[in-house]
Amino acid sequence: MAPKKVLFVSQEVSPYLPDTSMSVLGRDIPQGIHGKEFEVRSFTPKYGCINERRNQLHEVIRLSGMNLIIDDSDHPLIIKVATLLPSRMQVYFIDNDDYFQPLPEKGLETDLLPADNDERIMFFTMGVAETVKKLRWQPAVIHCSGWVSALTPLYLRRRYSDDPIFRDSKIVYALQPEKFEGTLDPRFAEKLRMSDFSEEDIAALGSDPVDFATLNRLAIDYADAVIQVTGDVDPALVEYAKASGKPFLAYEGEEDRVDRYTEFYRSLLGEEDD
Incomplete structure (x- = not known):
């Protein structure tokens, strides 16, 4: 039987960025399941602080x-690839x-200026979807991790x-648990409507500027299942996910998490062990 394809859409991946709980998870889980019963590919932003030569990135022409097109402006999509050993x-x-270049001598935080975050996550989400289409690579499971990936469920389901x-x-x-401070651009919902989303599609955003919690609730609404990655995730979001009635994998520590994630994917695909 051919391995099932799993697409990871990750905000951070080590070793391309410094080790954090998010970037380490963005490396360990995909690598842990790749090459067994799953074939894995991972997508992440090419932040300007990522050293292309050291990490052997090359453009895929x-x-x-x-x-x-975002907010009636064209933004070129460049795809680069590396092989994770x-x-x-x-x-x-x-x-x-426009979206992933830091100021000179600065780091990751400069890539994520709040004023640009709404368009940044729109661009990233569309970039992933259009690239996967070009690859003609049909994933059985799409795992979205981090708020930069939070629009992925909405885009794919609508x-x-x-x-x-x-x-x-x-x-x-x-x-x-990693958050952005403040709110997204007040025109965020308007920009989504300009990208062919209906009022009904984005009704959950409400009329106020969108904050971290609202963006995550939108992702939960359109996802098929939810995973709690760490013990310090916002409790209100954990309860919101549980109340949705969707399959939910609670945090049980880091031990055996590759096996637990694998079993969770199997259950979603109707392939539970006997």
């Missing part, structure tokens, strides 16, 4: 060159000078709902 898993990087690449995928949203 056949996947690059598309322009993505020792698993030899492919990691794809969504790149664009904008790409009829696309055969994503139509049958199970979307998992992983609740992380």
